[in-house]
Amino acid sequence: MLSYRHAFHAGNHADVLKHTVVVQLLRYLGKKDKAYWYIDTHAGAGAYSLQEGYATKTGEYESGIAKLWNRRDLPQALADYINEVAALNADGELRYYPGSPYLAWRLMREQDRMRLFELHSTEIEVLRHNFREAGRRVMMFAGDGFEGIKALLPPPPRRALVLVDPSFEDKRDYARTLNCVEECLKRFATGTYAIWYPQVTRPESQRFPEQLKQLQSTNWLHATLTVSRPPEDGFGLYGSGMFVLNPPYTLAAAMKETLPWLVKALGQDDNAQFKLEHRMD
Numbered sequence: 001m002l003s004y005r006h007a008f009h010a011g012n013h014a015d016v017l018k019h020t021v022v023v024q025l026l027r028y029l030g031k032k033d034k035a036y037w038y039i040d041t042h043a044g045a046g047a048y049s050l051q052e053g054y055a056t057k058t059g060e061y062e063s064g065i066a067k068l069w070n071r072r073d074l075p076q077a078l079a080d081y082i083n084e085v086a087a088l089n090a091d092g093e094l095r096y097y098p099g100s101p102y103l104a105w106r107l108m109r110e111q112d113r114m115r116l117f118e119l120h121s122t123e124i125e126v127l128r129h130n131f132r133e134a135g136r137r138v139m140m141f142a143g144d145g146f147e148g149i150k151a152l153l154p155p156p157p158r159r160a161l162v163l164v165d166p167s168f169e170d171k172r173d174y175a176r177t178l179n180c181v182e183e184c185l186k187r188f189a190t191g192t193y194a195i196w197y198p199q200v201t202r203p204e205s206q207r208f209p210e211q212l213k214q215l216q217s218t219n220w221l222h223a224t225l226t227v228s229r230p231p232e233d234g235f236g237l238y239g240s241g242m243f244v245l246n247p248p249y250t251l252a253a254a255m256k257e258t259l260p261w262l263v264k265a266l267g268q269d270d271n272a273q274f275k276l277e278h279r280m281d
Contacts, residue, residue, distance in 0.1 A: 006123075006167070010048035011061030011097040013266045014240035016068065017225045018165065018196045020081045020258060021242045021251070022100055025161050025192055026107040027080060028248040035111035036159035038104040039152060041145030041180070042166045043116035045126040046101040050094060061097060063227075067265055069094050075261050077254040100163055101127070105134065114138045115152055117145030146180045153187040160188070165196035174204040178211055181245070185215065192246045199239035201230050212243045221247040221278040223255050225262055229271035241275075252278045 009015070029036045050061050068074065068082060084103050088096045098106070101116055108114060114137060118124040124142040131138050141148050149162065164181060166173040174197075181193055197208050209222055226239030244251065259274035266272070 006044040006048070006099065008058050009060050009237075010099070011050060011065035012237075013064045013225060013227050013262075014196070014198065014237060015097070016064050016081075016262065016266065017223070017240055017242055018194075019084075019098075019100065019103055020077055021194060021223065021244065021255070022103055022161075022163060023081045023084055023107070024077055024251055024254055025194060025244070025248065026104060028250060029159060029161060029192070030107060030109060030112075032159075033111075034159060035109075035113070035157040036161065037113045037115060037152075037155040037157065038101075038108065039115045039149060039155070039160055039162045040100055040104070041117050041149055041162070041164045043101050043118045043123075043127055043140070043145075044099050044120075045118075045123050046099050046116075046130040047088065048097045048099065050097050061094075063268070064266065065097060066094060071265070075254075075257045077258045078261070100165070101131070104161075105131070105138070108137070110137075112137070113155075116140045117143060117148050119144055146176050149180065150183060150187065153184055153191070155188070155191075158188075158190065160191045162191055162193045163196070164193065168198050168200075168205070171202060171204050174208050174211075178215070181212075182215055185245070190246060192244065192248075195243045195245075197241050197243070198237050199224065199226060199230075199241065200237055201234045209241060209243065216245055218279050218281050219246050220244065221251055221255070222275070223259060224275040225259060225266070226271065226273050226275075227263075227266050228268040238271075247278070249280070252276070252280075 088098050221244045224241040228238045230238050263272050263274050
């Protein structure tokens with residue numbers, strides 16, 4: 001479990017979906033003057049090089065962010081996301097990819113706060129280095145975000161986006177995610193919770209969306225992006241999903257425009273597809 005490094009996968013199709021949603025959620029929270037918190041249970045390193053190190057070993061970004069980088073016909077939600085990635089690549093060349101913490105930092109205002117958890121001993125040190133000049137607005141914790149988050153809820157401003165996105169390399173992460181979010185809702189029912197999950201051939205992944213729906217009968221949105229048919233050997237990521245509890249009313253329309261476009265741009269075979277479902281009060 002602790003061998004996982006997100007840098008291998010930075011900027012892939014799953015990151016495109018996840019970070020497009022995250023940017024929309026943060027932009028919505030920023031529309032009101034009142035402060036909010038951004039809480040990340042599995043923060044990773046915060047930002048990643050695409051031209052050296054781990055990312056070059058897999059090149060996954062080439063079938064994700066790289067396919068969008070020079071497009072000029074992006075739907076608005078994707079344009080918002082690409083603008084934030086571009087802020088880390090001032091010369092216009094795609095060299096670096098922002099993780100969720102960096103995107104949140106870019107969109108935060110002076111009154112907002114960020115709380116980041118990372119269990120991997122090397123990743124937390126890189127994360128601390130990347131945010132070494134952030135000051136007291138950012139707090140980083142070396143530990144298990146599933147457990148640590150409970151002490152932070154409810155946050156003082158009673159407004160927050162909580163991102164829960166473990167690697168799911170350990171199949172126990174599915175049950176731990178469900179338990180974590182259920183406990184969080186008891187402490188802070190009105191928070192916005194964004195849960196990322198992989199589409200893989202594991203049965204735990206197949207039943208996960210329906211289990212998420214049981215956490216709350218209404219006020220949820222579920223979006224998936226499938227880029228290919230499942231691999232014949234049963235290994236590998238062929239898509240991903242984002243499940244959002246208490247989403248803003250604007251998110252469904254944004255994803256309705258975005259997801260079909262992404263299928264065409266990132267689809268790898270005739271099984272490429274999307275799903276968008278939501279239930280609101």
